[in-house]
Amino acid sequence: SQQGEEDPQALSIQEGENATMNCSYKTSINNLQWYRQNSGRGLVHLILIRSNEREKHSGRLRVTLDTSKKSSSLLITASRAADTASYFCATVRAQKLVFGQGTRLTINP
């Protein structure tokens, strides 16, 4: 069963706009990870946020975590065409990564 669920399932925006994706999870976590998957490729780790962190930045990425609401968000600022991909949140349960269903992000030039 899924641990994380992403919202929205699909998002289409214009290049230069900001993109926000949300993830909700069910059980307590130590960390939450975000991955990107380009079409037909493997996943690439983007960022990890620990349960005692509220916000974390990496370049144009900003991740927030609200453990009281069991939710996380991924913000991509100043989007580029190359950001077109699926984005998955993932948590660890029983020593295994469990992925959400993902958000398919399309950046229109």
Added chain:
Amino acid sequence: DAMVIQNPRYQVTQFGKPVTLSCSQTLNHNVMYWYQQKSSQAPKLLFHYYDKDFNNEADTPDNFQSRRPNTSFCFLDIRSPGLGDAAMYLCATSQGTQSYNEQFFGPGTRLTVL
């Protein structure tokens, strides 16, 4: 560069004909994973090796097996592929299985079953 390599990238097989997918890594990680990912779905863990210890997921069909002859290589064997086994198969590695361990993925093998 250290990486995870999967071969072949595309595999076509016939219904019921055994097929083997391979994965190799230069990261020297002790954990290797196999995921199945169907279109527009999340990756689903099939099994993983922690060193030589094999860990099968409860809902992984018996049709799927794996071998890890050494640290660097891991194979996914599908004994009798069915049409429902057509998917992307992703190999991943990590150093440990703690929640802070990121996983490194290969590019995947897309399996077509005719």
